[in-house]
Amino acid sequence: MSKNILRTINLYKKYSDDYVLNNINISIKEGDIYGLIGLNGAGKSSLIRLITGLTAPTNGSIELFDGKSQNLSIRKRMGAIVESPALIPSMTASENLEVHRLVKGIPGKESIKHKLSLVGLKDTKRKKVKQFSLGMKQRLGLALALLGDPELLILDEPTNGLDPVGVIEFRELIKKLNRERGITILISSHMLSELSQLANRFGILHKGRLVEEISIKELNEKCKQHLLIKVDNVNRAATILENELKTNEFEVKHDGTIKLYALLDEVRQVSQSLTNNGLIIEQMTPMGKDLESYFTSIVGSSNNG
Numbered sequence: 001m002s003k004n005i006l007r008t009i010n011l012y013k014k015y016s017d018d019y020v021l022n023n024i025n026i027s028i029k030e031g032d033i034y035g036l037i038g039l040n041g042a043g044k045s046s047l048i049r050l051i052t053g054l055t056a057p058t059n060g061s062i063e064l065f066d067g068k069s070q071n072l073s074i075r076k077r078m079g080a081i082v083e084s085p086a087l088i089p090s091m092t093a094s095e096n097l098e099v100h101r102l103v104k105g106i107p108g109k110e111s112i113k114h115k116l117s118l119v120g121l122k123d124t125k126r127k128k129v130k131q132f133s134l135g136m137k138q139r140l141g142l143a144l145a146l147l148g149d150p151e152l153l154i155l156d157e158p159t160n161g162l163d164p165v166g167v168i169e170f171r172e173l174i175k176k177l178n179r180e181r182g183i184t185i186l187i188s189s190h191m192l193s194e195l196s197q198l199a200n201r202f203g204i205l206h207k208g209r210l211v212e213e214i215s216i217k218e219l220n221e222k223c224k225q226h227l228l229i230k231v232d233n234v235n236r237a238a239t240i241l242e243n244e245l246k247t248n249e250f251e252v253k254h255d256g257t258i259k260l261y262a263l264l265d266e267v268r269q270v271s272q273s274l275t276n277n278g279l280i281i282e283q284m285t286p287m288g289k290d291l292e293s294y295f296t297s298i299v300g301s302s303n304n305g
């Protein structure tokens with residue numbers, strides 16, 4: 001079992017009289033790309049600010065790197081882009097990195113070239129940051145966050161404002177950092193569909209509460225199009241699906257229902273075969289959603305909570 005890189009325990013944050021985070025318990029495992037999803041105002045940035053130590057929790061605690069310590073040295077093992085990265089427009093990419101390195105007291109000037117190359121900015125040479133596109137600025141922000149060789153990288157809505165190509169490039173870069181350098185990543189967004197192409201686990205926040213923590217496998221399972229079938233004899237139905245309808249693309253669930261992933265356009269044929277064989281159909285419902293509708297249904301159903 002992989003170790004926890006980050007765990008929040010009964011975390012609360014209150015501003016004035018309002019709780020913006022309510023009893024948040026999330027866990028991020030080593031090697032995860034963890035997607036934090038929520039509508040505007042859900043509390044994503046507030047949670048990230050607590051994790052990065054920019055603000056303190058009203059209640060609860062945060063465990064980092066499988067330990068309870070929250071001192072400064074442990075936070076050196078994380079890098080973050082929270083809000084827009086603080087870039088100096090009149091300087092080049094490598095000058096920006098050098099200033100940041102000195103301010104943070106990170107040793108090793110030679111690592112700057114390497115970080116620029118890692119984020120695909122090594123050819124920008126004398127070009128000043130004020131001439132950079134938004135995508136290039138985000139890459140430079142990433143290089144800043146990577147300077148201390150973090151084990152955990154935290155990115156708050158990093159693709160905001162990027163064009164579609166920029167979003168894809170940024171996503172590929174994040175995947176590469178995770179895959180090749182083993183960096184664990186926490187990334188927030190208000191779009192589940194966007195993060196679903198990147199993250200392996202998700203925390204869905206709504207109105208300051210964690211409404212669901214789910215893996216990509218579970219998510220795909222929930223969203224996969226299928227026909228939910230309930231009959232009076234499930235074993236017989238399975239035999240009919242195999243022998244008469246010639247499909248084995250179905251699962252018999254513990255609750256006695258069948259999830260049929262094939263023949264979705266042949267509902268009438270399926271029901272006829274089952275009834276012709278004397279079965280009573282109690283339910284036959286098309287199920288499955290695209291990710292964004294799933295997200296809407298989750299946050300919609302907790303709207304009154």
Ligand SMILES: Nc1ncnc2c1ncn2[C@@H]1O[C@H](COP(=O)(O)OP(=O)(O)OP(=O)(O)O)[C@@H](O)[C@H]1O
Pocket residue numbers: 015016020038039040041042043044045046047190
């Ligand atoms: N410093 C603060 N003082 C008072 N209220 C705050 C403060 N920071 C955040 N909030 C409130 O906390 C709630 C959650 O905001 P937060 O920025 O964490 O959400 P978010 O999910 O990151 O949204 P967005 O995607 O719009 O940034 C909002 O109602 C916001 O007004």
